[in-house]
Amino acid sequence: ADLARFNRAARGLLRGDDEGPSLGDWLEQQRFSRPFIERLIVPQASAVWSADPHQMWTFPARFLAEFFDNHGMLSLRGRPRWRTVRGGSARYVEALEGEFRGRLALRTPIQTVTRGSDHVLVKPRGGDAERFDEVVLATHSDHALALLGDASDREHEILGAIPYQANEAVLHTDVRMLPRRRRAWASWNYHLMQPPGLQTTVTYHMNKLQSLRAEREFCVTLNRTSEIDPA
Structure with missing residues (x-):
């Protein structure tokens, strides 16, 4: 009964315009049973983000509802069947590498990324800086901040606000x-x-x-x- 009611209430959260309450406050407001909260919802959310289960109480409830909805987890029937690439993720990595054959610099740690008026300089560790028109930092926010040699106060504020937890x-x-x-x-x-x-x-x-x-x-x-x- 709690699960069906949770699914309905979570879909209701998605109809709102604002971020809404924290997960802990929302679960208390909805009066779900303690076993349901502590043995299903919090563990499930903690496992998805590999995060401290105690911190899950402070997560925005809407954020969790959106994730569950996007992954077909707010219904008891008709859940999506997940598909995988034959041979594993190595197959699509190989396909991606094939498009850039000879133009990929692997095992090349980057020391700094610095912006100019019309270019970006990327300096590898122990090497000379290379010039590019644009650079995409496709990495975690803390790594991106460490790379930016000229990060603004706003970039420090945003990129430095996201905490990480080590898991073994x-x-x-x-x-x-x-x-x-x-x-x-x-x-x-x-x-x-x-x-x-x-x-x-x-x-x-x-x-x-x-x-x-x-x-x-x-x-x-x-x-x-x-x-x-x-x-």
Whole structure:
């Protein structure tokens, strides 16, 4: 009952024009049950963004509703079937590289990006600066800010306002990080820790995620390294 009501209420959020309340305030206003909030909504949101579950309470509720709606998660029926590229992401990376053969500079750390009146200078570490008409910084905001040698106050304000959290990911074959019941194994498996930690703890079942035909079960677990059997 809570899930169906959550879906309806979240769709209602999308009809508003403003950002709306925080997720925590909105969940309290809607009077959803504590088990529903603490065992489904907060873990699900925490897993999606690999973020501290406690911080999820401060997320804009509308932001979460938009994400769920875009991914077909606000309905119980007719959910989209996800498709993957045969051979994995390496195939489309290879196709992209083929379009720029001979014009890609790999393993070339950039030291600074500086703007002129009609050009942009990109200086690689240990090399000479190169001149371009335009440059796209397709990287995280904190990295982009560190690269800009002439960042304005406004750019510092915007790019410096986005926090990041470090997560430790381990590829392993320890199935103890999956649910005890094999029938409950999912592509994403959230760990409800006691007491709750400050980091999200998730195990991705790679055999399911990537349709691996392997004799062993391959997993990637976030933030439980010390409990994984190194064998």
